[in-house]
Amino acid sequence: MSTGVHAVTTSNFPQWDRELLFRIMDNIHDVVLVIDTDTTIVYANEAYARILGVPVEKVLGRRLDKIEPKSEAIKLMRSGKSFHMGKDYLDSLGIDVVGSSFLLNDGHGIIGCVSIFKNISEVIELNRELEQTKGVADYLKEQLEQWEQLPLSFKEYVGQNSNLKETLVLAAKVAKTDSTVLIRGESGVGKEVLARAVHNSSRRKDKPLIKVNCAAINDNLIESELFGYEEGAFTGAKRGGKLGKFELAHSGTIFLDEIGDMSITMQAKLLRVLQEKEFERVGGTKTIKVDIRVIAATNRDLETMIKEGTFRRDLYYRLNIVPLNLAPLRERKDDILALSKTFLERFAREIGHELTLSPQVVRFFQEYDWPGNIRELQNVLEHASIVCNGTSIEMFHLPSQVLHLNDDQLKVRSKSQTVKEIVASLEKELILSALATNKNNRTKAMKELGFSRRVFYDKLRRYGIE
Numbered sequence: 001m002s003t004g005v006h007a008v009t010t011s012n013f014p015q016w017d018r019e020l021l022f023r024i025m026d027n028i029h030d031v032v033l034v035i036d037t038d039t040t041i042v043y044a045n046e047a048y049a050r051i052l053g054v055p056v057e058k059v060l061g062r063r064l065d066k067i068e069p070k071s072e073a074i075k076l077m078r079s080g081k082s083f084h085m086g087k088d089y090l091d092s093l094g095i096d097v098v099g100s101s102f103l104l105n106d107g108h109g110i111i112g113c114v115s116i117f118k119n120i121s122e123v124i125e126l127n128r129e130l131e132q133t134k135g136v137a138d139y140l141k142e143q144l145e146q147w148e149q150l151p152l153s154f155k156e157y158v159g160q161n162s163n164l165k166e167t168l169v170l171a172a173k174v175a176k177t178d179s180t181v182l183i184r185g186e187s188g189v190g191k192e193v194l195a196r197a198v199h200n201s202s203r204r205k206d207k208p209l210i211k212v213n214c215a216a217i218n219d220n221l222i223e224s225e226l227f228g229y230e231e232g233a234f235t236g237a238k239r240g241g242k243l244g245k246f247e248l249a250h251s252g253t254i255f256l257d258e259i260g261d262m263s264i265t266m267q268a269k270l271l272r273v274l275q276e277k278e279f280e281r282v283g284g285t286k287t288i289k290v291d292i293r294v295i296a297a298t299n300r301d302l303e304t305m306i307k308e309g310t311f312r313r314d315l316y317y318r319l320n321i322v323p324l325n326l327a328p329l330r331e332r333k334d335d336i337l338a339l340s341k342t343f344l345e346r347f348a349r350e351i352g353h354e355l356t357l358s359p360q361v362v363r364f365f366q367e368y369d370w371p372g373n374i375r376e377l378q379n380v381l382e383h384a385s386i387v388c389n390g391t392s393i394e395m396f397h398l399p400s401q402v403l404h405l406n407d408d409q410l411k412v413r414s415k416s417q418t419v420k421e422i423v424a425s426l427e428k429e430l431i432l433s434a435l436a437t438n439k440n441n442r443t444k445a446m447k448e449l450g451f452s453r454r455v456f457y458d459k460l461r462r463y464g465i466e
């Protein structure tokens with residue numbers, strides 16, 4: 001016997017009643033939710049409790065526009081449309097769902113809305129992991145192109161200086177924790193190398209270490225670079241949106257290099273992420289949570305910047321939990337030879353024969369101030385290893401800019417030296433420089449400097465130039 005448009009009864013299936021319908025609904029694996037025109041929840045099936053983790057009794061009689069004001073069911077009730085299908089995000093539970101909603105008409109008019117949906121958080125999470133893996137692969141490909149052979153752990157960190165050792169001991173201790181680390185030091189002292197060593201000695205070592213150079217990205221781009229963006233967030237945005245560095249670093253470490261160069265507006269946004277470990281993509285509304293370890297580095301004087309109002313005090317306290325200070329190379333000259341040896345071994349492998357430093361170069365390296373620190377030392381040796389044909393690196397193999405003293409160095413010298421000593425050291429530098437530019441051709445250097453042969457050789461002897 002027909003009981004309605006889509007149902008019949010038979011001798012084996014004699015009746016259709018309310019209870020039977022509810023039993024069927026309770027066996028549906030998707031959530032079924034019915035609200036009335038006031039958005040009061042009048043029905044929820046058993047899957048509701050199982051999938052969303054909230055007992056049905058807790059929600060029956062409550063208004064959905066108070067619990068989930070942004071849900072698709074509420075939007076549908078207000079839009080005048082009758083049907084919606086697609087993804088939704090339940091803010092109150094932090095769950096992604098997919099399904100459909102339709103307005104319920106009892107034949108006389110609209111009496112409510114029905115939503116049927118399933119939890120797809122796991123799928124979304126898997127997708128996010130996939131996107132992250134793809135993003136990390138792209139990032140690593142990019143990095144590979146500019147790859148430097150950096151030491152990867154504390155073991156390989158070159159340096160015996162006692163201050164450096166203290167810093168390394170502290171760094172190794174903090175590496176085992178999840179604490180935020182702030183690395184301070186002049187440009188080229190090895191802050192990035194230390195950041196890598198900390199990451200590689202932490203429990204996150206198999207997860208990504210993502211670097212952001214805060215000084216290299218302009219203010220308009222840095223927000224989307226850090227937090228990513230949704231499709232259509234701005235003109236030129238990629239289809240499907242883009243993951244930001246914070247999402248790429250999820251479960252790993254983010255290395256915020258040159259943090260002192262970040263604008264004050266971005267500092268405020270960064271502070272929120274550091275405090276809450278959550279953010280929204282540019283053009284997005286969904287809050288994304290990340291599990292990250294933060295390592296920041298700067299060569300700027302943050303304390304003065306705070307006084308000048310260009311660096312936020314609260315951000316400073318957030319970052320400065322474990323400060324690691326790396327001294328400039330001029331204050332750890334005892335490490336110059338060990339570092340030189342490491343670099344020379346590397347360059348010797350590249351050019352295929354051994355390389356050593358002449359005694360004059362060793363002496364010069366100890367006297368020189370190294371304003372560009374370890375990076376400068378590495379560059380000087382790379383230059384010399386290319387220019388040098390034999391195995392011994394001589395003064396004239398060094399790049400001419402290191403042989404010229406700058407004004408600052410002259411000022412420093414003048415404090416502790418007599419005029420006679422300054423003139424002598426300047427004269428020596430000029431002779432070394434003339435020899436370097438003339439590829440050690442003494443006659444040419446002598447003529448360039450306007451000395452007679454006797455005076456020139458006398459000076460070479462006096463200054464120990466061989």
Ligand SMILES: Nc1ncnc2c1ncn2[C@@H]1O[C@H](COP(=O)(O)OP(=O)(O)OP(=O)(O)O)[C@@H](O)[C@H]1O
Binds near residue numbers: 150151187189193
């Ligand atoms: N202890 C070390 N052993 C070997 N090489 C090192 C060491 N420290 C630094 N270097 C080398 O010196 C160069 C500069 O190091 P790094 O980039 O870490 O400096 P930085 O302080 O981060 O510089 P910047 O502030 O300019 O970013 C790198 O090429 C690195 O290979």
